[in-house]
Amino acid sequence: xxxxxxxxxxxxxxxxxxxxxxxxxxxxxxxxxxxxxxxxxxxxxxxxxxxxxxxxxxxxxxxxxxxxxxxxxxxxxxxxxxxxxxxxxxxxxxxxxxxxxxxxxxxxxxxxxxxxxxxxxxxxxxxxxxxxxxxxxxxxxxxxxxxxxxxxxxxxxxxxxxxxxxxxxxxxxxxxxxxxxxxxxxxx
Amino acid sequence: xxxxxxxxxxxxxxxxxxxxxxxxxxxxxxxxxxxxxxxxxxxxxxxxxxxxxxxxxxxxxxxxxxxxxxxxxxxxxxxxxxxxxxxxxxxxxxxxxxxxxxxxxxxxxxxxxxxxxxxxxxxxxxxxxxxxxxxxxxxxxxxxxxxxxxxxxxxxxxxxxxxxxxxxxxxxxxxxxxxxxxxxxxx
Numbered sequence: 001x002x003x004x005x006x007x008x009x010x011x012x013x014x015x016x017x018x019x020x021x022x023x024x025x026x027x028x029x030x031x032x033x034x035x036x037x038x039x040x041x042x043x044x045x046x047x048x049x050x051x052x053x054x055x056x057x058x059x060x061x062x063x064x065x066x067x068x069x070x071x072x073x074x075x076x077x078x079x080x081x082x083x084x085x086x087x088x089x090x091x092x093x094x095x096x097x098x099x100x101x102x103x104x105x106x107x108x109x110x111x112x113x114x115x116x117x118x119x120x121x122x123x124x125x126x127x128x129x130x131x132x133x134x135x136x137x138x139x140x141x142x143x144x145x146x147x148x149x150x151x152x153x154x155x156x157x158x159x160x161x162x163x164x165x166x167x168x169x170x171x172x173x174x175x176x177x178x179x180x181x182x183x184x185x186x187x188x
Numbered sequence: 189x190x191x192x193x194x195x196x197x198x199x200x201x202x203x204x205x206x207x208x209x210x211x212x213x214x215x216x217x218x219x220x221x222x223x224x225x226x227x228x229x230x231x232x233x234x235x236x237x238x239x240x241x242x243x244x245x246x247x248x249x250x251x252x253x254x255x256x257x258x259x260x261x262x263x264x265x266x267x268x269x270x271x272x273x274x275x276x277x278x279x280x281x282x283x284x285x286x287x288x289x290x291x292x293x294x295x296x297x298x299x300x301x302x303x304x305x306x307x308x309x310x311x312x313x314x315x316x317x318x319x320x321x322x323x324x325x326x327x328x329x330x331x332x333x334x335x336x337x338x339x340x341x342x343x344x345x346x347x348x349x350x351x352x353x354x355x356x357x358x359x360x361x362x363x364x365x366x367x368x369x370x371x372x373x374x375x
Contacts, residue, residue, distance in 0.1 A: 127370045127374070130370075130374050133265055172364050176360050178314050188372060
């Protein structure tokens with residue numbers, strides 16, 4: 001699922017395990033589409049998801065996910081697209097469970113390091129502190145499910161933009177000041 | 189290639205009062221612990237109490253986190269008093285620039301005014317780069333002070349990072365992938 005460096009590593013998708021989403025609301029056909037519009041909006045998806053706490057699922061993450069699967073720029077997903085959304089979330093759930101080794105429902109700094117290193121990133125120890133500080137909305141010093149997804153999405157976007165400039169795929173880019181600013185402001 | 193400055197000129201503190209007599213030190217020491225460092229939420233308190241946001245909305249925790257990162261050389265996630273002073277100086281400059289564009293005193297500026305403000309501060313950006321920035325910060329075409337400061341902090345931090353890697357001062361910098369990820373995410 002993630003590319004850790006620019007050198008010829010291919011993207012691979014994790015295998016979907018057929019486990020029931022134990023902490024999600026199960027998407028009964030009309031259960032998620034509350035207004036029965038045929039399109040699941042950001043807020044409907046947000047309500048269908050749980051991050052393991054009583055706080056609402058990160059709306060930024062919801063927006064990112066919907067925009068990934070919304071083929072028609074309609075600001076929501078239809079039922080076909082929703083199947084993709086659900087698989088995506090279940091994949092993430094499995095990854096989260098794998099790395100939440102102490103089963104706390106949160107990924108702490110060490111577990112985050114193992115997860116991202118597992119995805120192929122090579123990041124300094126202190127940087128994990130920065131990541132937690134940046135993404136942990138619960139202010140616990142650990143990331144909940146929704147914030148973990150958000151962190152990984154942003155890392156992936158940065159990787160994508162880097163790859164676009166790394167035409168010879170050697171893990172280095174050379175950019176002008178302007179290009180650099182545009183790259184960054186597009187993503188973070 | 190000239191690198192832009194850090195906010196409008198002036199807005200600093202005249203002279204250099206000894207630390208203990210510096211009015212800012214009072215606010216700082218109230219929130220800092222024994223180690224003389226403040227974290228993002230302590231910075232938020234400090235800035236609110238010292239009235240740095242002026243008549244505008246207080247700074248969000250996210251903005252405070254960005255401000256700490258901007259000056260945080262050792263990636264400790266905290267800020268000492270000297271850095272806090274530097275920050276206040278920059279904030280005063282940004283506040284002056286912002287209020288010169290916020291003519292109706294709404295606490296927000298419009299997209300094109302943000303562009304003008306950025307240009308006033310010395311950044312010479314292409315229309316595309318400006319568009320990216322406007323899209324990122326405007327909320328229905330308006331940018332509140334807090335978001336403006338976020339934008340300025342990021343511009344300054346990114347410029348610093350870029351400059352450090354543009355060793356030949358050519359206006360081009362090389363980034364290795366792992367470094368790129370960490371630098372960009374810290375901002």
